[in-house]
Amino acid sequence: MNKFVKIALVSLLPLVSSQTVVAQEKTAVDMINLFEKLAGKQPGFRKAHARGVCASGEFMPNKSLSNYSTSELFKTDKVPATIRFSLGGGNPMADERAPGARGMAIQLKLPSGAMHNIVGNSTPVFAAKDPDTFFGFLETLIPGEDGKVDMRKVGQYVATHPSTQPAAAWQRTAKTPYSYANTEFFGLHTFFMNDSNGNETKFRWHTTPDLGVKVIEKEALATLENGFLEKHLTEQFANETISYTISISLGRKEDTNIDPSQAWPADRPTEVMGKLTLTSVGGKACDSINFDPNVISAGFKSSDDPVLRMRSPAYAVSFGKRLSGQ
Template sequence: MRKHSVFLLAASVSIAALPLAADTKPAQPNDFIEAFAKLSGDHKGMRKNHAKGVCAVGDFTASQEGVDHFDADVFSGKTLPVVYRFSLPGGNPMIPDNARAPRGFAAQFSLPNGSKHNIATLNVPVFAAKDPDTFLGLLQASAPATDGKPDMAKLAAFKTAHPDTKPLEQWLGSHQPPYSYATAEYFGIHTFYIRGKNGEQTKVRFQLKPQDGIKGLTDAELADKNGDFLSQRLTERLQQGPVSFDWVVSFGQPEDSVNDPTQQWPDNRETLTVGTLRLTSSGDDSCTKLNFDPNVLSLGFTASDDPVLRMRSPAYAISFGKRLSGQ
């Protein structure tokens, strides 16, 4: 099992939120906690990123193809209980649900041997910056000035100097936010390795594809300044029956990026549907005290050396400790 994860995959901060570190000192985990507080305010006892969200419960069952291809505990074929959390980015628990920003979808699988396996995804295929220093700089450049508004010239200059911040902005500008948490496709964005039946490590990225199909907001819904509907729409949908997502693994080629989450892999990569994530209910507090560090992995999985992924563990841990202690 890997160590805990990097910072809030909040890659999700709204795209407007991300600048350059004020000094040359490498970014530290607590720097991200402070940056999110400057962007969203200090909300005691809340997640420092992805503060607004909803819990759900359900299970996961690997496909026969997943069982046959990989030597990994998650893909045993046994049905595993899972706790889920959907969320919006940033530390503001009142962010509108129609914000043009990433949505998060995290899951914690409980295995029969007592171990856990976490995944943390976004409904965008790329992260906001290629490394922690650039991400911190983007957050800092997005912070409000003395007038309470971000310095747009400063932010624009930062993005120009760091072109790796552009792909997420471009993607969000060309895709409508999802109608429902159940009608969005979610991406792992980081590279992992999974042990195959032949004992070799296979380079992969993954997606969670909604069986309900992909559906975005209308222009009228996007213009509503008081959008607060995602939790309720998930509850209403679950009253009709389970919500399911296919877990689809993409196999990387040697030329595909391993350690840069701003670089998307080509769409023509070989894929395999390794199982189905199923949600049966939502709205309880089952995820409230969970830390969805994506570096918590079960046997058969290995994290890449992606510096953004690695930073998530200590940043998540700081946020988790503050939240449990009411800070």
């Protein structure tokens, strides 16, 4: 798979117009149809991040963040978590040896029964600044009658749409992760925490593996079997503790709220949000979960990032098709 196709299939996030409910549904369906053109119809699978492995865990929140948010998340010692690790793209048989993005989706179950989702990728930026730009980029990846992608057309699109260039630059140097236990993940979107006085603090989250980041050099890829990511994760779980530190960067007024293709400056202050520790690997617990990142607890708020806001309708379309075997 060429490098531009891998960029496009990093996360295949749903993007739709927010003008009316009807427009959202139509655009969401169009996007899912486009995903299926790129990855082929895969009945019963997620239309994005189709290949993955489920895990269970416990999340221990940093209670001091109750100064920033009234969420019940920061008023408890620990909460159960369901985690899904995945490859970008809609092919459930995607080659894990290919370098590129991996995904991590977390659902926390709070004491009240409310759910709080945290969803991100190993890419530090999203592939485009808004739905229209991303949709246009994906359209350039549809193969022609000869079955091949016109890479000159793709390159011209990237050259004339600057917001696609940071992700393209990341992809050029991306390496294959050794394991999901050794991969860092980024929240590409801006969220807000709300305190009891009505103050808002904007943030983006970042997950660091406590076992350290580890990649596989190109020369060693040929010795791996397709499916090694789940194998490595399972073997590591049997022999050591797999955990992640979830941190948040606190944004300044000038940091974008709405453009996920732009990373915030690295010098922003950070706080630890909590520690996530795996308690099992495998199973079917993720099958019935829709990891919509806009499902968050009271005390948090989504930003007006158009990519983030428009995920929900297309996630719903994909979820419905998956459960109905389409």
